[in-house]
Amino acid sequence: MNIRIEERLGLVSIEVDKERHIKVETSICGECDEKSCLHFCPAHRFTLEEGKIKHDYEGCLECGTCKFSCHRGAVDFSYPRGGYGVYYKYG
Ligand code: SF4
Ligand code: SF4
Known part of the structure; x- marks a missing residue:
C-alpha cells in the first residue's frame, strides 16, 4: 500500500522544540553530488x-x-530535549 508522507506523519504527534535537534552543515552539502539525504x-x-x-x-x-x-x-x-519530539500513536 502506498501511503503519502502527510498520511504517515498523521500517525504520530510531534511536540516541536524551538531548539533544533539536528543541524546540517550545508557548506559540505554544496560539494556533495549524491545528495542521498533526499532519499533516505x-x-x-x-x-x-x-x-x-x-x-x-x-x-x-x-x-x-x-x-x-x-x-x-x-x-x-x-534527540530533542525532554518533553519534546515525536510521540507514536498506537492502537
Ligand atoms: S548526503 Fe545530504 S546532508 Fe549529507 S552531505 Fe550530501 S547533501 Fe549534505
Ligand atoms: S533521517 Fe530520521 S532523524 Fe534524520 S531528519 Fe529524517 S526522520 Fe529525522
Missing part, C-alpha cells in the same frame, strides 16, 4: 531548493538515519 529520510525532511539542501527538523521521526547515512558527516544529530 523517511519523513522527507531534506529538500533541494534552488540547488541548495534545506533541512526542516519539524516532522523529524528521530530515526537517526541521517546521522549514519550522510557519508560526508554533514549531519549533527541529537
Whole structure:
C-alpha cells in the first residue's frame, strides 16, 4: 500500500522544540553530488531548493538515519530535549 508522507506523519504527534535537534552543515552539502539525504529520510525532511539542501527538523521521526547515512558527516544529530519530539500513536 502506498501511503503519502502527510498520511504517515498523521500517525504520530510531534511536540516541536524551538531548539533544533539536528543541524546540517550545508557548506559540505554544496560539494556533495549524491545528495542521498533526499532519499533516505523517511519523513522527507531534506529538500533541494534552488540547488541548495534545506533541512526542516519539524516532522523529524528521530530515526537517526541521517546521522549514519550522510557519508560526508554533514549531519549533527541529537534527540530533542525532554518533553519534546515525536510521540507514536498506537492502537
Ligand atoms: S548526503 Fe549529507 S552531505 Fe550530501 S547533501 Fe545530504 S546532508 Fe549534505
Ligand atoms: S532523524 Fe530520521 S526522520 Fe529525522 S531528519 Fe534524520 S533521517 Fe529524517
